[in-house]
């Protein structure tokens with residue numbers, strides 16, 4: 150026999166599930182449209198317009214297009230319930246929608262957008278008839294572009310977009326369901342070598358070979374890798390290696406990603422990498438320029454209370470949470486990590502009916518397939534149901550906030 154409060158929460162959860170199911174075709178059309186029009190980080194114009202249109206069609210949402218960033222948006226609803234002057238609890242849902250160069254939505258960000266939109270619409274349905282919630286509740290959907298490249302969430306943090314948000318939810322497609330999976334810190338290093346051109350056959354001795362420097366740099370990093378801690382990563386490409394075989398390259402450019410679980414390790418890895426890049430310059434007589442063009446993505450802070458609630462709601466919907474992550478347990482990073490340091494939240498991973506790996510053409514196909522929809526909408530329901538638990542139960546909200554404070558202290 151459910152208590153009165155439990156009965157009310159269950160009724161709210163039933164309402165949100167019915168709402169999401171009632172909107173399933175529209176939600177699938179939304180993600181399919183984004184999938185069919187892949188746009189790179191910072192250029193998600195069609196996706197931005199499509200999501201703005203999705204929320205604007207319901208006049209009860211207040212929608213701000215081009216919110217602080219050209220392809221970010223904000224959709225707000227509420228507050229409802231509570232008394233005048235009560236502190237409002239602002240629940241945030243995040244949508245990503247940037248694709249990858251050459252392989253489209255190979256990370257399923259079109260489904261991230263669908264999950265965020267569906268969960269928000271579902272929570273609205275659960276709340277709109279509530280007049281006796283513990284506190285007034287508001288819903289904020291943030292369109293957060295450019296996760297794969299520029300870190301749109303970090304730019305939005307710096308622009309104050311998260312200042313009034315109390316909880317934040319999103320979910321990411323993967324190979325299995327997990328309420329939490331460690332995502333590690335990442336920093337980009339851009340390396341430019343400057344040499345001197347000369348005819349490679351007629352008088353090579355007059356040249357200073359920037360491609361030699363690039364090759365040595367890449368080789369230096371490759372041997373350094375043997376001495377790195379097993380959960381550190383460093384990987385890169387030669388973005389520009391020269392123009393023609395008979396012109397000794399005067400300019401080359403390399404891009405590297407450095408990843409570590411902890412910030413102090415990143416400093417150590419950066420110093421080792423920089424030594425490799427400078428040694429290549431010294432060996433060839435080139436000048437070298439080393440920069441970090443994008444902000445550092447932080448690791449995701451865990452929140453045990455939210456993860457436990459998400460698992461409980463997910464299991465009620467039939468989600469299976471394997472005890473140990475298997476194939477998908479690779480090291481990856483996300484700008485949601487930075488958000489998790491300023492707002493309590495969760496970023497679960499969800500199965501989309503494929504064993505393909507992210508950032509592959511097979512995953513692109515899976516992210517646009519009809520069979521991904523059941524899992525996508527189920528994930529949205531679980532996120533939304535988790536939000537219902539927290540907004541209805543002040544004790545849970547306190548535990549969430551305590552987890553957040555403890556997790557931050559552990560990072561020091």
Ligand SMILES: NCCCC[C@H](NC(=O)CCN)C(=O)O
Nearest residue numbers: 256296297298337443481482483
């Ligand atoms: N500035 C480079 C950031 C790369 C982020 C990327 N994220 C993911 O693959 C997971 C979510 N899309 C990465 O980890 O390589």
